[in-house]
Amino acid sequence: MEDPRPFLGSNANTRVTRTIALSLPIITRLYSALHRISIGDRFDPQLDSEGYYDSDDDPPAADYGGYSKPFLVLDVIWNLAFVLVSVFVLLITFREKPSTPLRVWIFGYALQCLLHVGFVYLECLRRHQSRFSVGLDGFPLTETRSSIAKRLESMNTVISSIWWVFGFYWIVLGGQALLQDSPRLYWLAVVFLAFDVFFMVFCIVMACVVFFALFCCFPVLATIAYAMRIAEGASxxxxxxxxxxxxxxxxxxxxxxxxxxxxxxxxxxxxxxxxxxxxxxxxxxxxxxxxxxxxxxxxxxxxxxxxxxxxxxxxxxxxxxxxxxxxxxxxxxxxxxxxx
The missing domain is CATH 3.30.40 (Herpes Virus-1)
Incomplete structure (x- = not known):
């Protein structure tokens, strides 16, 4: 049976991804996969709606971290900024004739950012409906719609990864000719790719730091603290x-x-x-x-x-x-x- 939980609410890794990587199309998917392997599900909104968690207590802090208003606003602004910059550059470079379909790649990149904003909005709407409109005949997102959104997000993940590779290939293939014919499209694509690479390296470094802290430093510190607590020599x-x-x-x-x-x-x-x-x-x-x-x-x-x-x-x-x-x-x- 397919898991009816929504694509964003079922995994804490998505929220951490939005917080750290600010939802760059390729980076969020990579970090999401790594975090899913290492952390897994920590909060189930379906169980929350069924009363599994104490109604007097807030859901786990990890669940709210990625959906707090400051991070949501920053996430949406970040992605919309990419969309607006892409549209602006595409309009002012209408006469440029790049040797590779770079204009199509920038449009696809902006479309993925816009889709992500839509997914975030749908998830917030679903959470609002399940939290404040339980049992009312309004416009709640059903489990079927949540499942469809989850599948669309998965498809967007695969397409984003492949699309990033295409962009890198077209930039390398165009070379100096592309820089001379379409300098603004060229540099915009380079900036997008550079942001992705930067956050990719950042996520990998953070994962290594967390791994080192959890599996190397923490046991040593715990052992030292335990030894300091019990190592009282007798006279x-x-x-x-x-x-x-x-x-x-x-x-x-x-x-x-x-x-x-x-x-x-x-x-x-x-x-x-x-x-x-x-x-x-x-x-x-x-x-x-x-x-x-x-x-x-x-x-x-x-x-x-x-x-x-x-x-x-x-x-x-x-x-x-x-x-x-x-x-x-x-x-x-x-x-x-x-x-x-």
């Missing part, structure tokens, strides 16, 4: 107060390579560390320091955190001086809470 006093243990084999005949021994292994408190001797049972698969990834050997000095995770004393001391959290569960020994 020497805090580290010394942690319980220390001596690792002993429960069975003196057991060797580290004997995987058949499954009985628990006990940790005994270091002499002088406390009056009591707490026992922490460890299975054979749990007798490894996750910091240095080495198995505990008989007589190794271990340290247990309040979360009951244990490590080599040297390993966990170096770790806690930099970061006062457990390497496994992120338990903070200073605040006594888990970060994850």
């Amino acid at each position: 020497e006093h805090d580290i010394r107060t942690l319980p220390k243990f001596k690792y002993r084999w429960a069975n003196s005949l057991r060797t580290p390579g004997n995987s058949r021994m499954q009985e628990p292994v006990e940790l005994t408190m270091e002499s002088g560390g406390s009056d009591s001797t707490p026992e922490l049972p460890l299975h054979s698969e749990d007798s490894e320091c996750c910091i240095c990834l080495h198995q505990y050997v008989d007589g190794a000095e271990l340290c247990a955190l309040p979360c009951r995770h244990h490590f080599h004393v040297g390993c966990i001391s170096k770790w806690l001086r930099i970061n006062a959290t457990c390497p496994l569960c992120k338990f903070n020994i200073l605040r006594g809470d888990n970060l994850v």
